[in-house]
Amino acid sequence: MIRTAGRRLLPLLPATLLTATLLTATLLPTRAWAEPPRIVGGPGPGCIAGAVPLPPAGPGFETIRMSRSWFWGHPDVIAALQLLALRARSAGMGSLFMNDISKPTGGPFPGIHASHMLGLDADVWLDIRPKPPLSPAQREAVEVESLVRADQRGVEPNLWTPQHAALIRLATELPGVDRVLVNPAIKRQLCQEVRGDRSWLSRVRPWYGHAAHMHIHFRCPLGQAECRDQAPPPAGDGCDATLQWWFDQLDAPPKPPGAPSRPVVLPAACAAIMARGPG
């Protein structure tokens, strides 16, 4: 999850189109873990050793905002994201922008993410238009338009397309996916327009923000004995009173400020993992 939803547009500027070779030479991480993946914690707080980086670019995707080095994940997650990009490209979509997954050791992002600590979460932007490769500088500044109306009650009819629904479905069908978080207005749009097989809608869950990107959460991979999953999504398509609740909140009087959030408490084993880091 990310707290802010970008609202403005891609800086698809003319031309300094670097080759994939140059991008790779410029941006590839120089360190790697020398040990197998080990996820400790969850649901929520935790960390990961042995994470691998999403490459700067590949068939059907580009990694954006790489200066933050938040593109590390469990190998199964990184493989699934690359599979999503391939399937999206096969379906005629433009390159996908991907970024926040986890830090090289997992762990918290103070003030920004409440999740993304285990190498099992990834943000994929809901921009499926054809686009040229971006320069490294352009990738740092990418903003994607919100697909949700300013009143939060529906999608932008001039921006939303059936291909957006197709991309979200592809995400729910990746190996190991637990759930995909989108804005309640996007979930409601899916509820209204999806015909035929609606089983995948159970894995699409409404959450704050997520108007320009979706958050894909994966289950603990096999063999990760120290990783704990959250409860699976409820059965059914979720197009019910639990979805309406989100829209009822828009009409509710503002709540008084709550207690300050408590500091994240990590499992004890994370101290050594986060101190060691890759390399």
Ligand SMILES: [Zn+2]
């Ligand atoms: Zn996220």
